[in-house]
Amino acid sequence: MSDASTSPPFIPPPLPGIHGNSTYMNFEFSFLTLPALLLFVPIIYMPVTIIIILRIFVKLLYAVKDKNVNVPLFSAICIAQFMCLLFFVCDYVYLRMMTAGVFTKWCANVNPNGYLIILYVMTYYVNYATMLFPFLVSSMRIVLFVFPQRHSKINAMILRTALPIIFIYPWFSLFFMVTATGYCTQAKGPYPFGSVILGFxxxxxxxxxxxxxxxxxxxxxxxTVINNLILLVKLIHLKTSLSIHARSQKSHKAEVSLTFTTFSMIFSYLSNSMVVITNQLGGDLTWYAIMLRPFGNDLETCVVPWVFYLTHPVFRRKSVGVIPVLQRDKINFTPP
Incomplete structure (x- = not known):
């Protein structure tokens, strides 16, 4: 008897996650689930935040044209906000729409493939790049204090050097994804049937x-925290060392505004760390953290531009000064 007649028939390995599962292939999306309802929560705050970010960007364009502000620092804050907005869009599709069940039926009807990993990589690429901006902005603020006469030139050089590094840096944490294939799997914990999440x-x-x-x-x-503590010490020292007459009210407001802005950039670190730490602890806590994580990221996306816009005197209609230029014994503003 030949070997072919005695060998068992080839059985392909089972597909991971929900792929090929008839129950998920017939899944019908519904808006009447908690993850689906949470899709609409950003409508409350994101449209207004986008308008604020656009106003900040317009102010930057005028600043570049008139050369009346600290353009490198202003540019870094604007790019940071654009990256936060881009991360919101990627994470909205990657996590919120996936767990809401929008793509569940489609995922179940396709095999795991390299295309599914694109969304995963894109989301974390933007996430890793965004992590570096709070450190960059706070570092440029320190330069403003330490080199009051040459801060604009130094910060311009820092920004030109930092941007290529920031956009290359994420690949050092994502290089292993080159050979990976993505798949969809059922989310657990508080998520209902049909809520899926991407794995690889x-x-x-x-x-x-x-x-x-x-x-x-x-x-x-x-x-970033170390940088902000240094900035806080510098700000307190500046406030106590200068006389009331030497320190203008608008310069002080600008300093406080930028300090609040750099401190508020820390929120996204906390939400990301919460997910990873709970994952190491195990149990359903991870899934609750995953459900809350997007709102932690939204906090930075919204709070930073709002704090900057509402507290900095450059955005006041009758403002006569903008981002401060520190000098030896007083603070001057570049005239508009």
């Missing part, structure tokens, strides 16, 4: 994203 398999060396995410969060959060 076949990564280089079997590496996972969790430890890279936690390491980046802790490092850049620590570096």
């Amino acid at each position: 398999q076949g990564s280089l060396f079997g590496l996972r994203n969790g430890m890279f995410l936690l390491g980046n969060n802790l490092f850049w959060m620590s570096a």
